[in-house]
Structure formats: structure tokens, C-alpha cells
Amino acid sequence: MIVTVTMNGSADITYIMDQLILNDTNRVANVKKTAGGKGLNVTRVLKQLEAQVIATGIVAGTTGDFILNQLDQQGVKQNFYKMNVGESRNNISIIQSSSQTEILEPGPTVSESELASFYRIYQQITKQADTIVLSGSLPQGVPVNYYNQLIEFGYKNGKKMLLDTSGAALAQATQAVFPPTLIKPNQAELTELLKKEISLKNLSALKQELCSPLLEKIEWIVLSLGAQGAVIKRGKQFYQATVPKIEAMNAIGSGDSVIAGFALGLDQSLPTEEIIRYGMTLGVLNAMEQEPGHLKLSKFQEIYQKIDITEI
Template identity: 35%
Template sequence: MIITVTMNPAIDKTVEIDQLIPGGLNRIRKVEYDAGGKGINVSKTIRELGGTSIATGFLGGNAGKTIENVLNEKSIKNDFIPVEGETRTNTKVFEKNGAVTELNEPGPVISKKQIQTLLQKLEAYADEDTLFVLAGSIPKGVDQNIYAEITHLVHKKGAQVLLDADGKLFRTSLEAVPDIIKPNRVELEEYAGFDYRASVEELLDLARKIRQKGIGTVAVSMGKSGALLVKEDYEVRCPALSVKAHSTVGAGDAMVAALAYSWDQGLENESMTRLCIAASAGAVTTIGTKPPAKELVDQLAQQVIIEKKGE
């Protein structure tokens, strides 16, 4: 069973214009709305791949009701905690030249009682057959140690954790030793204190050092440079696939979904790798945060090149 935790969900509003004119009139050519937030995006992609998950976290106001309705329409199980205030709307402005401007709202303030309710809910779901996906930012009122706290809590019941976070949230969470992590290049460089663009070999070395903490799988997304997957006795690099890109938004979430789906289905390493790269590449062809179609992912999986490292 996969449980995705989205503490700061959002309605994703995707706006397409020719060119952004700061301080001037901008005419919109196309608008798309969807339920979003990293964990929710992961659940949507898992559903498209043919898997199931339960999405949870905090939802508030009319925006929260809209997200819940969207998930129900997509037959995605959900079990959110209602909160005061309005779930945020995140606006992504796409220009013809590929530039993206993001306007993200802060979201509601979460109380200690609501946090405790979530922890109790997650503990009830936790067992040896459960993977928790902890993804994305946290709202006001939630401590930066929350993902580490959840990891310790569910580990006690034999569950596993897949982490996708950045900055201080990423650093504090690593101390709790999640089972799978999916940093991107920038997040890993920031974690290591690099003030320059690291080479693939440096990123691979960082992934190895992080694994020494006890983390089973480290998947590093590197944009146009592809991705690294590092496990015990399995280290590979995969070049990025050539696709007609619409937006890179959601590519990382699709890779997280593929990692979670692979865990749930017990896929062997090569199948997991192909699915991760294909899902991520497929996501960049879609509008906004919509998941890639399974048919496209299956096609792209056959094109993935796997280069073994450390040999």
C-alpha cells in the first residue's frame, strides 16, 4: 500500500501566454486547472500507471473541496484532514519561449492539534506492507522536523518512507534515515554546500555517501543530463530521453511515483529504472501537472539507455 502525504496541497493553475510583460497587460491564450501538490501529483501518476494509493494531508475551504472532488472523480482514494482557511492556488505562467514564472500562495496555518491528528492517522496506516511518500513543502505551523518525526513513527511499525523534499526539510529528514530519496541536482548540490555545478561523478559520489547513512535507494534527477539510481550493488546512469517538451513541471513527481509504484509492485532494478526515466520524460510532454499516459510511458521505457557505473 502506498500513502502519499501532501501537507501543502494546491490547485494548480497553468496559464499560457506569448510573452510575460511585467507591469503591463498580458493576454492569456489557455488556462488549465488541476489538483496539485507533490504528493497528490504522485498519486495521480501512480493511478495512471495502473497502481493505487491513498492521498492524505490537509485540505481547507472551497479549494480543498475542489481538490477532493477531482481526486474522487479520478478514483484516487483520499483521506485528508479538514482545516480552517483556504488551500492555496499555485499559478504557473508559461511563455512561448519555454520560460516559466511560478506564483505560489502560502496556504493555511496548521494547528498542533491538526498535526497530531495527521500523525495518528499515518500511524494507523503503517505496517510492513506500507510505503509513505513524504513530498513537497510544509505549511505555516508545521515544524521542519515533521518528515523526520513521521519517518521515525512509521518505521517503528515496519513501514518504509520515500522522501522528496529540499533545503532544511531535506537535511533534517535524512537524519531519520528514510528508505528511498529522490533529490534533484540542485537539492543535492545545496545539501553538500557546493557553490558550483557538480559533475555527474561528484553527484554519484554524494549519492554513495548518503547511502552510507542507511538509505536503501538514492535516485538523483539531473534534468537534461538524465538521472542516477544508486542502490546496493546497483549503480546506473541514464541519459535523458529525447521528447517534445512542454514543461519540466511535474517531472520529478512522476519519477517519485515510478519509484513508489516499483516498490509496491516489487519490480526488479532494470524495470524500475526504465519506468522512472520513462515516467519523468513523459511528464515533460504534458500540460501543467497532468500525469503522462501509461501508453506513452510504456513506449518511452523501451528507449531508456542504462549505463552501469562502478564497473
């Protein structure tokens, strides 16, 4: 079973518009509102694939109620800690043809006692899991190295630990005694992490960067390249995955769909190239739909066959 963790849950509101006019009134006919946060996008993908998955994390206020109610309506198993004060965030995405603007609220401030209450839930529900996915930002009040605590608990209990975050939280996790099983930085996040410019043009040099002492304890590194696919390091092996060109409807949630594919592949102990192919396929399928975390499953086999994987 897979457990997904969304520490900073949100209501994701998507406005699809022909044009956004600044300093004027904009009326929106096409609005989508969904329970969000990166971990919940992962959860929805896994649910569509009929995987055994349960979602946990922290929510607050009436927005938190919306998140929990929608998950219940969607038949998603969940066990969130509901804060007594504060308000979960709204994340707004404005999509105009090929451009996308995001407005992200910070979310509630979590106290030490509330964090301790969540941790007790986390310890309990992860006992029955083989794979744990930690996704997204940490809310205010949560120590920047908090993911390390969650990873350590999972690591000591034999769980596969996938981490999809950025900035200081990612840096802290790579320096921890107990490493995540997998991380999924993009080029900008890897540049920030290694504190040096990362070029994608020279694969030999890129492989050397992925062998940095900072990353040596992490079994899987999935360097996300968006529409260009990914470069993947597993142990001492390197792979380049390219994806077919598609007419993308909405790229939001595609990275989360990739993580869902890797989580499912690792949970089922599939061969390396099959895990990669699965993850990349789900990322493409998500981009073919307007709503994040939803897949055009009718196209699965077609896209799966078009993923090209080369050992480099």
C-alpha cells in the same frame, strides 16, 4: 498499496501564454486548474497506472474543498484532514514557449492540535500500505523535522518510505535516526544538503559525494538531472540513466512522475534496473503532456525501450 502524503495541498493554476507583458493587462485563453501539490501529482500518475493508492494530507478552506471535490471526481481514494480555519494555497505557473514562471503561495498555518488530528489519520491509513510517499513542502506551523516523525512511524512498521522534499526538511530527514528508503534531490538541492558545490562532470567524484556519511543510511539516492536523466545510488551500486530527447510540453510534475515510478517499482519489489527504467519513463511521459501528473501512456513502451541504464 501506496499512500501518498501532501502536507501542503494546493490548487495548481497553469496559464499558457504567447507572451507575458509586465505592467500591463494580460488576458489568458488557455487556463488549467487542478488539485495540486507534489504528492497529488504522484497520486494521479499511480491512479492512471491502475495502482492501489490512497492520498492523505492537510487541506483548508474553499480551496481545500476544490481539491477534495476534484479528487472525488477523478475517482482518487483520499482521506485528508480538513482544517477548520485557514485557506489552502494557490500555485500559479505561467508558461510561455520555453520559459516558465511560478508563483507559490505559503498556504495555511497548522496548529499543534490540527497536526495531531492529521497524524491520527496517517497512522490509521498507512496500516494497510506497503509503501509511503512523502512529497513537497511543509505548511506554516509544522516543525521542520516533522517528516522525521512520519518516516519513523513507517520505518518501525516495515514500510518503504520515499521522501521528495528540499531545504531544511530534507536536511533534517538525512540526519534522523530512522532514514527514508529513497530521496530524490536535484543538483542544487544536493549542493545545499552537502554544503559544497557538486559537479556532474566527474562521475568518480560524484560517486564519492553520494557516499557522504550524511547519506550513508539511505538505501536509494536518485540524483535528478532533468532532461539529462539521473544518477542513482542503491546501496553500494551506482547507475547512470539517460532519457531520449523529446519535445517537452510542460516539465511541471515530471519529478513527481519519476517518484511515482520508483514507488510502484519498490512496492512491487521489481529488479533494480527495472525500477529505474520505470521511474525515468514516467518522468518523460509527463513532460509530453501540458497538465502535470498526466501521462502519454500510448508512448510508454517506446520511451521505456529508449531509457539507457549503465552501471558506473
